[in-house]
Amino acid sequence: MTTFKDLGLQSSLLSAIADLGFESPSEVQYKAIPLLLGEETDLVALAQTGTGKTAAFGFPLLQKIEAGTTTTQGLILSPTRELCLQITNELQLYSKYEKGVNIVAVYGGASITEQAKQIKRGAQIIVATPGRMKDMIQRGIVNISKIEYCVLDEADEMLNMGFYEDIKDILSNTPEDKSTWLFSATMPKEVAQIAKKFMHHPREITVGTKNAGAVTVQHEYYIVGGRDRYPALKRLADANPGIFSVVFCRTKRDTQRIAEKLIEDGYNAGALHGDLSQNQRDLAMNAFRKKQIQLLVATDVAARGIDVDDITHVINYQLPDEIETYTHRSGRTGRAGKSGISMVIVTRSELRKIKAIERKIQQDFLEKKIPTGIEICEIQLYHLASRIRDTEVNPEIDDYLPAIYDVLEGLDRDALIKKMVSVEFSRFYNYYSKTRDLGYQMSSSEEYSGKAIPSEGSVRYFINMGERDGFDWMSLKDFLRETLGLEKEDVFRVDTKDSFSFFNTEANLSPLVLETFKDFKLEGRRIKVEVSKNPVRNGKNRKRDRKRGRRKEGNFSSGKVGTGSRKRKKGKNPGFF
Ligand code: ADP
Ligand code: MG
Numbered sequence: 001m002t003t004f005k006d007l008g009l010q011s012s013l014l015s016a017i018a019d020l021g022f023e024s025p026s027e028v029q030y031k032a033i034p035l036l037l038g039e040e041t042d043l044v045a046l047a048q049t050g051t052g053k054t055a056a057f058g059f060p061l062l063q064k065i066e067a068g069t070t071t072t073q074g075l076i077l078s079p080t081r082e083l084c085l086q087i088t089n090e091l092q093l094y095s096k097y098e099k100g101v102n103i104v105a106v107y108g109g110a111s112i113t114e115q116a117k118q119i120k121r122g123a124q125i126i127v128a129t130p131g132r133m134k135d136m137i138q139r140g141i142v143n144i145s146k147i148e149y150c151v152l153d154e155a156d157e158m159l160n161m162g163f164y165e166d167i168k169d170i171l172s173n174t175p176e177d178k179s180t181w182l183f184s185a186t187m188p189k190e191v192a193q194i195a196k197k198f199m200h201h202p203r204e205i206t207v208g209t210k211n212a213g214a215v216t217v218q219h220e221y222y223i224v225g226g227r228d229r230y231p232a233l234k235r236l237a238d239a240n241p242g243i244f245s246v247v248f249c250r251t252k253r254d255t256q257r258i259a260e261k262l263i264e265d266g267y268n269a270g271a272l273h274g275d276l277s278q279n280q281r282d283l284a285m286n287a288f289r290k291k292q293i294q295l296l297v298a299t300d301v302a303a304r305g306i307d308v309d310d311i312t313h314v315i316n317y318q319l320p321d322e323i324e325t326y327t328h329r330s331g332r333t334g335r336a337g338k339s340g341i342s343m344v345i346v347t348r349s350e351l352r353k354i355k356a357i358e359r360k361i362q363q364d365f366l367e368k369k370i371p372t373g374i375e376i377c378e379i380q381l382y383h384l385a386s387r388i389r390d391t392e393v394n395p396e397i398d399d400y401l402p403a404i405y406d407v408l409e410g411l412d413r414d415a416l417i418k419k420m421v422s423v424e425f426s427r428f429y430n431y432y433s434k435t436r437d438l439g440y441q442m443s444s445s446e447e448y449s450g451k452a453i454p455s456e457g458s459v460r461y462f463i464n465m466g467e468r469d470g471f472d473w474m475s476l477k478d479f480l481r482e483t484l485g486l487e488k489e490d491v492f493r494v495d496t497k498d499s500f501s502f503f504n505t506e507a508n509l510s511p512l513v514l515e516t517f518k519d520f521k522l523e524g525r526r527i528k529v530e531v532s533k534n535p536v537r538n539g540k541n542r543k544r545d546r547k548r549g550r551r552k553e554g555n556f557s558s559g560k561v562g563t564g565s566r567k568r569k570k571g572k573n574p575g576f577f
Contacts, residue, residue, distance in 0.1 A: 007033040010063055012097040017059075020093060026052035028207045029059075035203055036060035036181065042199040043181045047207035050362055053183045054090045057151045061125065062091065064149065068100040070122030075144055075174070076151040077130055077167065079158045080359075081107040087153065088127045101125070106142070108132045116141040130158060130166035137173050144170070148178050155184040155191050160355065164190065171198055185364070216334035218473060219365040221344040221354050230261060231435075232345050232370050233317060237267060237295060238428070239371040241383040242467065242498040245313040246306060247297045248329050250320065258317060259297040272298040272306075300325055306332060316344040319353050323360045330361075339472040343368075368493075373432025378532065379497060380428045382462070384421055386499035459510045460493070460532040465522070466501045476501055484509075484516055502532055 001024055004017050025033065028047040036043060037060050047053055057076070065073040078084050088105040095101040104118045106128035112135070119126065119142055126133075126142070136142040150171065152158065158167065171180075180199050184191050195202055224232045237243055249255040252273040259271035270284045270293040281302065287293045289308055298306070300320060311333045320326055333340025344365070346354060354365055371379070397404075408416065463480075465471060471479065473494040480491045480503060493504040505513055510531070517529035 002030045004059075007059075008037050009033065009059055013059055013063060013094060015097045016094050019096070022055070026056075028053055028056045028205065031205045031207065032056040032181075033060055035205070036179075037063060040179050042179055042202035043205065044187075044195050044199070044202045045181070045183050045205040045207070046185070046187055047183065047205075048185050051207055053153065054087055055094065057153070057181050057183065058087070058091050058094050061149055061151065062095050062098065062101065065101070065124045067098055067124065069124065071146050072119070072123055072126055072142070072144055073147055074125040074149040074151070075133075075147050075170075076125065076127045076153055077133065077158065077170065078127065078153040079129065079161050079163065081109060081129060083154065084127050084129050091125065091127070103127065106132050106136060108135075112136065112139075112141075130163040130170060134166045134169050137170065144174050147174050150174055150178055150180045152180065152182040152184075152194070155182050155194060156186045156188055157184075157359075159188070159190040159194070164194075167194070216339045216474075217330050217363075218339070218341045219330065219344070219357075219361070219363055220341060220368045221346050221365050222368055222370050223346055223348060223351070224370060226347050228370075229317060229345050230258070233258070233315065234262075234265065234267075235370050235376060236313075236315060236343060236345075238376045239379055240313060240497065241380065243294055243313055244291060244311055245295050245315055246303060246311060246329075246332050247295055247315040247317050248303065248320070249297060249299060250318045252299055254318070255297050255299050255302075262295055262297065267295055268293055269295040269297060272296055272302045274299065274302055276302075300329070303329070303332070308332075312340060314340065314342040316342070319344060319346060319350055323353075323357050326357050327361060339474050341473070366493075370437070372437050373435050377425070377428050377432055378462075381421065381425050382464075382500045383497060384424050386468075388420070390499075456507050458492075458504045459507050459513075460502055460504050461510075461513060462500060462502055462528075462530045462532045463517075464500050464526075464528045466497045466499045468499045471496055471501065473501075476503070483520075484512060 004014055004022070004025055007025060007030060009017070028045060028051045032043065032045055033056060035041065036057070045053070045056065047056075061074050061076075076087060078087055084105050084107045088103050091103045095103070102118075102121065102123045103125045104115065104123035104127070106115050106119070106126055108129060108131050112132070115132075116136065119136075126144070128136075133142070137144070152167070180202070182191070182195060182199070182202070222232060222236070233247065237245075247258065247269075249258055252275050255273040256271050256275070259269050262269035270287055272281060272284045272288075276284070284293065284296065285306070288296045288306075295315075296306075297317075314330050314333045316326070316329060320329065330340075330342035333342060344354065358364055411419065463476075465476070473496050476496055477488075477491050477494045480486070480494070481488060484491070486505070486509070490505055490509060491503055493502070495502045513529060514531075517527060520527045520529075
């Protein structure tokens with residue numbers, strides 16, 4: 001195993017590392033440190049939060065600067081005051097056996113004169129937020145014209161926060177021949193642009209694995225218009241036929257109202273909030289435990305007592321006021337070694353909150369689209385087929401079979417299957433074929449016809465394996481990656497349903513995917529992968545759908561849908577679950 005010593009670090013640092021209790025370098029550390037110690041180079045390093053990036057740039061930086069002078073040689077830019085202080089603190093710990101190293105933090109919201117004073121005393125390294133740094137440069141109280149190293153830490157986050165112009169200004173005050181080391185968790189276009197514009201042939205490092213605890217909850221958000229929250233919630237439930245979920249609302253009133261609407265619309269839903277009697281709450285909890293209730297709508301306070309292990313989804317119908325509360329909510333799923341999904345329904349104006357939560361939980365959200373009507377129909381259709389396959393035949397029907405054969409006489413197997421499936425399916429189809437899409441437009445990659453496999457963008461696939469085969473989104477992703485010999489990022493949007501799943505790859509990989517699964521067997525079973533059918537919607541139709549949809553959406557309770565009133569079946573939701 002590689003040790004810190006092997007990486008070429010000097011003894012003063014090795015002693016500090018021993019004090020910190022770091023036993024061996026993390027991946028980003030053993031990849032970056034020798035590289036940065038070895039030559040003067042620019043670097044782009046992609047690594048998730050919690051992978052030890054601070055030391056990856058901190059150790060080489062401390063070894064390379066010259067202590068004992070007053071010249072500022074290193075500048076570290078980081079997005080927030082907290083990170084700025086954290087990095088400063090870490091670097092001070094790393095350099096504790098080094099004489100004459102001064103590291104100064106520069107950030108907004110604190111006395112600028114005090115910070116200026118500290119710099120004047122001589123700071124070889126400045127750790128700064130971009131806004132305050134720019135301010136200090138303009139006032140002439142800091143000189144970065146001689147820096148040799150510039151670190152852009154959490155570059156994606158800085159750009160997200162709108163610091164591009166500030167960074168540009170700051171860099172224009174630095175020497176052309178310095179080395180720039182960029183660290184980022186993700187590589188959006190904006191980061192790539194920075195790398196291109198301000199760096200020279202940067203070396204690149206990508207680190208695959210997080211070492212911050214096993215991640216079992218996937219966080220997703222769905223952007224909708226303010227009035228579309230409820231129809232969006234229904235779609236999320238419809239697109240996940242096996243869902244077993246807590247739906248969080250902010251107020252008792254909303255909780256009651258949403259639960260009632262869901263019940264009226266034929267879902268197995270229940271409410272849990274403080275205005276209910278103890279007895280009512282116990283009833284709801286018991287029904288939920290027995291899975292008679294699949295969507296438990298709850299307030300945060302009432303949900304504290306929920307101790308159910310196999311919740312598949314947490315749905316945030318509205319975001320809570322406190323980030324802390326979000327952590328509690330999402331922690332209801334992904335328990336006892338299972339994976340879970342926490343979904344958030346948000347409006348555009350709430351997106352800032354998502355960013356704040358991401359920082360707090362140190363995990364990224366996936367932006368997902370509310371499933372289209374066609375997608376839901378597809379999911380329901382497969383779900384129905386597998387339900388038919390898995391249904392145990394009731395011996396009581398034997399006596400009636402002769403009469404039934406009479407009725408169905410003349411229908412061959414094909415026709416019979418089509419009709420049988422249509423009985424249930426038409427209800428979804430009739431409803432969803434007339435509704436508009438919710439949320440924002442699909443990306444172009446999602447708009448392709450089922451027949452023609454797109455040659456660019458990404459391709460969505462159907463696979464006939466799912467939760468019933470013991471997969472969750474994580475393990476299915478791993479299985480696909482290993483089977484296909486692909487990298488982690490190559491398989492994405494993995495959605496597992498009970499007996500089937502969906503996933504995406506880039507279009508250039510689709511020949512490989514389809515070829516690999518052409519005659520594929522797993523433990524004797526035929527595994528099928530097909531390109532998911534998702535018809536092209538052109539602009540014209542979409543407009544028309546939208547107009548109609550406005551009237552139709554949310555109409556389930558009217559009894560006009562499909563084959564008749566759903567209430568007939570008394571709150572049961574036969575088509576859905
Ligand atoms: P990042 O900047 O990638 O989010 P940090 O540099 O903040 O990660 O490191 C995350 C945590 O891991 C910190 O508490 C840090 O002290 C610790 N850490 C860093 N490197 C190591 C290592 N090699 N061994 C053990 N712990 C480490
Ligand atoms: Mg960091």
